[in-house]
Amino acid sequence: MSETKDKAKIKEAVKRHKRETYIPVKPDLQLGFVHNNVDCIGCRACEIACKDKNGLAAGPRFRRVQYIEGGTYPNVFAYKVNMSCNHCEFPACLPTCPTGAIFKRKEDGIVDIDSTLCIGCRRCEAACPFGAPQFDPSDSIVKKCNMCVDEIEAGRKPYCVMACMMRVLDIGPVDEIWNGELETVAIGPNDKISRQVKNMSNIELTKPSIGFVAHSKGKVK
Amino acid sequence: MRLCIRFLFSSLLLTLLVWSSGIFAEGLGPSDYDRSSWHPIHYKPVIDNAIDEQCLSCHRDILDRKVLDQSPAGVKSSEVMAWYQTLTTYEGEQETFHRRHLTTSLAKELMDMKCNTCHQGNDLREEATIPPDHSNRDTTLRKSVNPEICLMCHGANPYKRMGLPKPWVESRDMFQGDCLLCHAHIRTVRHQVNFLKADAIEEAAKKDPDVCYGCHGGRQWYRISYPYPRHAWRGMSNVIPDWAKDRPTESEARFQIKTKQAAK
Amino acid sequence: MSIEKTKDDLYERLNLSRRSFLKTTAAGSAAVAAGGLVALKTAKEAKAFAYEPYPKDDELQTVVTSCAHNCGSRHMLVAHKWKDVIVRLSTDDGRYQRDGHFGKDSNEEPQLRACLRGRSYRQRLYSAERLLYPMMRVGERGEGKFKRISWDQALDFVSKKMVHIKNTYGPTALVDQSYAGASYGVLHKSDQIEGLLGRFLGMFGCRTSSWSVPSYQGTTFSSRMTFGTIEDGNEDDAFAHSKLIIMWGWNPAYTFHGGNTFMYMRMAKQRGCKFVLVDPQYTDSAAAYDAWWIPIRPNTDAAMMAGMAHHIFTNNLHDQSFIDKFCQGMDAGTMPEWAQGKENFKDYILGKYDGEPKTPAWAAKICGVSAEDIIKLADMYAKTKPAALKASWAPGRNAYGEQYNRMAAALQAMTGNIGILGGCAEGVGKAWHAEAVAYPYDQYSNIWFQAIKSDRWAHCVLNYPHVKREEIGLWQREDETDGQIPNIKGIFWQGSDWFNQLTNINKEIAAIKKLELVVCMDSTITPSGLYADILLPIATHFERHDVALPWYKGHYYIHRPKVIEPMGESKTDLQVFTELAYRIGGDVFGQAYNPKANRDYFNINDNVDEAYLREWWETKVIPHQHVDMSWDEFKEHGVYKFTFDQPHVAFRDQIENGTKFLTPSGKIEILATQLAQITDWKKTMYGYEIPYIPKWIEPWESLNSPKTRKHPFHLISPHPRWRTHSIFNNCSWLRETYEQEVTMNASDARKLGIKTGDTVEVWNDRGKCVVPAYVTERCMPGVAVLHEGVWIDLDENGVDRAGNPDMLTLDEPSPAGAFAYNTVLCNIRKTDLEHRPGWDKLATSRAHVFRRDL
Structure with a gap:
């Protein structure tokens, strides 16, 4: 059959590269999210705005405001950790994709997925340490946050950021987020930025492009 | 012989299943959904003793699911191949993540993974709202599996500790792309966990170095390496290097092989 | 494209x-x-x-509009539409206002970003529960069996039935229930006083009005008595100037009503403001503002406040000069001439009259807060200037809830925190005064022939004519009909789901069987609708022309053009009432009801609606509010934001310039003149005595009552974040992120063997519902929290499978009219009864046994 022949041909052609590890894209600029875990009221307007923007039914949630609480009555605490796709420096999802649907943009480091190329093997879903790729059972394909690239290209910010009633979610060049240079009301005057918060998977796995204002109980040493 | 025993064992499990799965009855409605979702089997400690058949009685689709014949834009599954799939060890059609780990021939040959090898309790609140564990220790802000488990196989090679001059990608020609060039002698006690078939892996690796690469390099997901426990191997130096001083010498208890058979 | x-x-x-x-x-x-x-x-x-939907925003047509459900606020929605379909919604991004640009978000003109409920509007608009055609009931009431009929049939049926009922039973036979509807604007308005329905039934000559407001009647009563107005609120930006904010039963992280209040509070926090939360729950507001949480037993707030007042008085922490200048009846020195022999507040607190000083220790026994904490909070409040004690509505939705709000006003006054920037006199919280009515508000508006406490209709129907006027809170009338018990035979619901929302649903079910006409006008098939005889499909606010305004806080108008054509056979409420008027009373009634229209209005309404709105803008908004934007320019921008020289603070004029308060005495009436002069309480709408100074009164059910032996939990039913009352209950986007569940303390749960996720039944003698449990340390022991508004779903035994707390609430209002939603004892246990989540939860299941498509 011609198909098997082609397959063999491809195999042959790629053979000389076969032990090459893929070279991660080094973006000209890496955009990332910043979220204030403390001042966030957890209203999930960002989540719903995202669902509406991306036309998703119940099930897949590109953005997830996660509620953390602890302590013992009456000494309790609560805070929120809000993540969508972290557009990692070394995205684990990307090399797992058999169809090349996932790619990292050179100009801004956004990790995008073209779900029209997805065959639903769900490897990326398993590989992501942060739960970003979301399987959409209605289409049997995986979709995820692309930081609203259409809005970025139009000179605006993603829907989630523009939905935030408390103004505690923002985007910016991730270096500026981390070193505190980004001008944003998401970060308060006395706030410090953490790259890793409690219960978040080890950031060394993929180097996620995200910064948090961590809660005192959510800080890691 | 071994096959036969396994067959016997799994039919035993199936029999057990009929006994033990009272909640998973026919004609389930929305009301049962909540009750089933919060069934103790989804949480520790019960999940530690859950057998695959119990899990699959509700989640059978995880193994039944096939990839789409073609993507929405018309990319045919049979015509795509990711780079790692060009390895000689990769056979057969495009498969889903779960089937590659559990049911494909290579998976069966080299591994013996169970649902709860990876799934240690999927806290519903993790994807919805609040973890019920108020000590707030054991949850990761992720959907179901702690990626540290994936890291055990799919991490990077710590080339400096391995004594390589450059990352494996750049050093590999020096070693003819063959891990066993060194690892026939160094760290030879490996894969001693209950979800891998250590002997089969060693056998297969001798025939084809792609076998190592298939898990550790080719499908490398993460940029760091797993801090493996130091099982003593023959010829291991008595001097423990600084970086290894905190390392345990045995795997995490739940991965340890109960009978010493396999080590032999 | x-x-x-x-x-x-x-x-x-x-x-x-x-x-x-x-x-x-x-x-x-x-x-x-x-x-x-x-x-x-x-x-x-x-x-x-x-992803779908595919087109980018810039390839779609952009229309500025707003939300419309009555949460108190109104935020901007921007519809991105393709032809006649709204493809997605965004919100204010600074571009649309005059001199706006993308990202403009100043403190003076902040963006009006919609909350999660507003963002989910597409699901409501295009929901499976959308009512598209007139329907007539063919089964029993509540059975949910309907057939489609034409508008002509529907309106013919309704108009004939109305005339028959009026002729047979008289002018009180139809009751209207239209507060807090899905329908809020200046033109198409569902409101008990200013709304379209009240005017229609009043002109028709058959109307029993429902006078008490479910959300906050205790609070409005208190503000009217104390300050002479319900406009006791500061604008949202004033909160940025407080040094201490006490959130008493207030959870802005859930309610959002009030412009950008929550955002300005964050600003206050960054400026060093301290926060306190007095609430049985550690809410997300407490978490976000890092508040000191004081858990309190529900319905004991007035006692704790009395304890605080005692500490303040006895330690001379009160502002005597403020009291002397502005207050009546705070102490012996501020008693008016006519009130000799009456009690004053300070002496009540000190125990002069009943021998019981209301000390912090006394209060501690009642409210469960330690005396030390009461003292600490009283100290903080009296010594921090300026300090905002925001006494929110929920603790007022209680037996004698008005006493809590009155007591709070006394604390606000004695510490001199009224009328100053950073202080607070709320209460109701209604701030800036908007021009709220664009349709004729004339001599025909709000005519009624009897008015009752809103949650007593079922009691009235079931017991007629053996009902005493005080039992139903009959409003006094000046004519010979005063005191006549209304013979209710029909109900009109306009954009409201009251049957699902009023207290003691089982009693309502019994009562509704006795009615001859039940009309439901809505854009969604609600649980109330299932009990109606006729369902009339009403166009949503996306399908008609209007202007949105916040009635609570926030100072702006948002234009609300007709974004898409009405779906199905939907008509606007104004179209329906106008056509009914023509059918009942010919041209005389028709033209009086809707003077700018003729009978074609039922089919063509655009020009008439435009004319009303333009007239409203040009004759009310521009001259009264000094707006320098033409109607056409307003329509072009879609939004007008007012800016003030300084943040609007209620009663600033009274305090700074000596203007009189709107009370009979012109002062802050801790001793309420009006109440002190009532001799025959039965002849008032209150029915029962209300003390003329704030007092602690033991509620009929609480954790302190012996009834806890049978029903050990106190159930409170606050407003959820993921619904506005019952609106949006059917939106899966919201439902997948929030469970309708009963929240309880971990130690209570342990005793009952309940874990998070267990299905439990919550019950008392009035009813029962089934919900999953959520076990947490963030809830006070002994308290159970079940959010109001979930759509009832009764099994054959009358058990609600969806978890509506109003199966358990009591239809016994507080004397001042406050609904006692939060005065409920109940019991909880694990159950095998069926629970239904009320939305298609199975669509998100990961198990093939539950998924229909696998």
């Missing part, structure tokens, strides 16, 4: 020709370029932006 949709098939929807129009984008970097990862026979480059 070629985005013609041909087939629903997924492959068609996302095929290459569809994608080709994106070639112009700079999405560029393709997977194949990224290191040769994939070998493909037919090279297809991965492209950005691969």
Whole structure:
């Protein structure tokens, strides 16, 4: 059959590269999210705005405001950790994709997925340490946050950021987020930025492009 | 012989299943959904003793699911191949993540993974709202599996500790792309966990170095390496290097092989 | 732009020709370029932006509009539509206002960003529960069996029935229930006083009004008595100036009503403001503002406040000069001449009259807060200037809830925190005064022939004529009909789901069987609708012309054009009432009801609506509010934001300039003149005595009552974040993120063997409902929290499978009219009874046994 022949041909052609590890894209600029875990009221307007923007039914949630609480009555605490796709420096999802649907943009480091190329093997879903790729059972394909690239290209910010009633979610060049240079009301005057918060998977796995204002109980040493 | 025993064992499990799965009855409605979702089997400690058949009685689709014949834009599954799939060890059609780990021939040959090898309790609140564990220790802000488990196989090679001059990608020609060039002698006690078939892996690796690469390099997901426990191997130096001083010498208890058979 | 949709098939929807129009984008970097990862026979480059709905915002038509459900606020929604379909919604991003630009978000003119409920509007608009055609009941009431009929049949039926009922039973036979509807604007308005329905039934000559407001009657009563107005609120930006904010039963992280209040509070926090939360729950507001949480037993707030007042008085922490200048009846020195022999507040607190000083220790026994904490809070409040004690509505939705609000006003006054920036006199919280009515508000508006406490209609129907006027809170009338018990035979619901929302649903079910006409006008088929005889499909606010305004806080108008044509056979409420008026009373009634229209209005309403709105803008808004924007310019921008020289603070004028308060004495009436002079309480709408100074009164059910032996938990039912009352209950986007569940303390749960996720039943003698449990340390022991508004779903035994707390609430209002929603004892246990989540939860299941498509 011609198909098997082609397959063999491809195999042959790629053979000389076969032990090459893929070279991660080094973006000209890496955009990332910043979220204030403390001042966030957890209203999930960002989540719903995202669902509406991306036309998703119940099930897949590109953005997830996660509620953390602890302590013992009456000494309790609560805070929120809000993540969508972290557009990692070394995205684990990307090399797992058999169809090349996932790619990292050179100009801004956004990790995008073209779900029209997805065959639903769900490897990326398993590989992501942060739960970003979301399987959409209605289409049997995986979709995820692309930081609203259409809005970025139009000179605006993603829907989630523009939905935030408390103004505690923002985007910016991730270096500026981390070193505190980004001008944003998401970060308060006395706030410090953490790259890793409690219960978040080890950031060394993929180097996620995200910064948090961590809660005192959510800080890691 | 071994096959036969396994067959016997799994039919035993199936029999057990009929006994033990009272909640998973026919004609389930929305009301049962909540009750089933919060069934103790989804949480520790019960999940530690859950057998695959119990899990699959509700989640059978995880193994039944096939990839789409073609993507929405018309990319045919049979015509795509990711780079790692060009390895000689990769056979057969495009498969889903779960089937590659559990049911494909290579998976069966080299591994013996169970649902709860990876799934240690999927806290519903993790994807919805609040973890019920108020000590707030054991949850990761992720959907179901702690990626540290994936890291055990799919991490990077710590080339400096391995004594390589450059990352494996750049050093590999020096070693003819063959891990066993060194690892026939160094760290030879490996894969001693209950979800891998250590002997089969060693056998297969001798025939084809792609076998190592298939898990550790080719499908490398993460940029760091797993801090493996130091099982003593023959010829291991008595001097423990600084970086290894905190390392345990045995795997995490739940991965340890109960009978010493396999080590032999 | 070629985005013609041909087939629903997924492959068609996302095929290459569809994608080709994106070639112009700079999405560029393709997977194949990224290191040769994939070998493909037919090279297809991965492209950005691969989801439905496909078009980008800039390829769609943009229409500025707003939310419309009555949460108290109104935020901007921007519809991005393609032809007649709203493809997605965004919100204010600073571009639309005059001199706006993307990202403009100043403290003076902040963006009016919609909350999660507003963002989910597309699901409500296009929901499966959308009512598209007139329907007539064919089964029993509540059975949910209807057949489709024509508008002509429907209106013919309703008009004939109305006339028959009026002629047979008299002018009180129809009761209207239209507060807090899905329908809030200046023109198409569902409101008990200013609304379209009240005016229609009043002109028709058959109306029993429902006078008490479910949300906050205790609070409005208190503000009217104490300050002479319900406009006791500061504007949202004033909160940024407080040094201490005490959130008493207030959870702005859930309610959001009030412009950008929550955002300005964050600003206050950054400026060093301290926060305190007095509430049985550690709410998300407490977490976000890092508040000191004081858990309090529900319905004991007035006692704790009395304890605080005692500490303040006895330690001389009160502001005597403020009291002397502005207050009546705070102490012996501020008693008016006429009130000799009456009690004053300070001496009540000190125990002079009943021998019981209301010390912190006394209060501690009642409210469960330690005396030390009461003292600490009283100290903080009296010594921090300026300090905002925001006494929110929920603790007022209680037996004698008005006493809590009155007591709070006394604390606000004795510490001199009224009328100053950073202080607070709320209460109700209604701030800036908007021009709220664009349709005729004339001599025919709000005519009624009897008015009752809103949650007593069922009691009245079931017991007629053996009902005493005080039992139903009959409003006094000046004519010979005073005191006549209304013979209710029909109900009109306009954009409201009251049957689901009032207290003691089982009693309502019994009562509704006795009615001869039940009309439900709504855009969604609600649980109330299932008990109606006739369902009339009403156009949503996306389908008619109007202007939105916040009635609570926030100072702006948002234009609300007709974004899409009405779906199905929907008509606006104004169209329906106008046509009914013509059918009942010919041209005389028709034209009096809607003077700008003729009978064609039922089919063509655009020009008439435009004329009302233009007139309202040009004759009310521009001259009264000094607006310098023409109607046409307003329509073009879609929003008008007022800016003030300084933040609006209630009663600033009274305190700074000596203007009189709107009370009979012109002072802050701790001793209420009006109440002190009532001799025959039965002849008032209150029915029962209300003390003229704030007092602690033991509620009929609480954790301190012996009834706890049978029902040990105190159930409170606050407003949820993911619904506005019952609106949006059917939106899966919201429901997948929030469970309708009963929240309880971990130690209580342990005793009952309940874990998070267990299905439990919550019950008392009035009713029972089934919900999952949520076990947490964030809830006070002994308290159970079940959010109001979930759509009832009764089994054959009358058990609610959805978890509506109003199965358990009591239809016994507080004397001042406050609904006692939060005065409920109950019991909880694990159950095998069926629970139904009320939305298609199974669609998100990961288990094949539950999924229909696997």
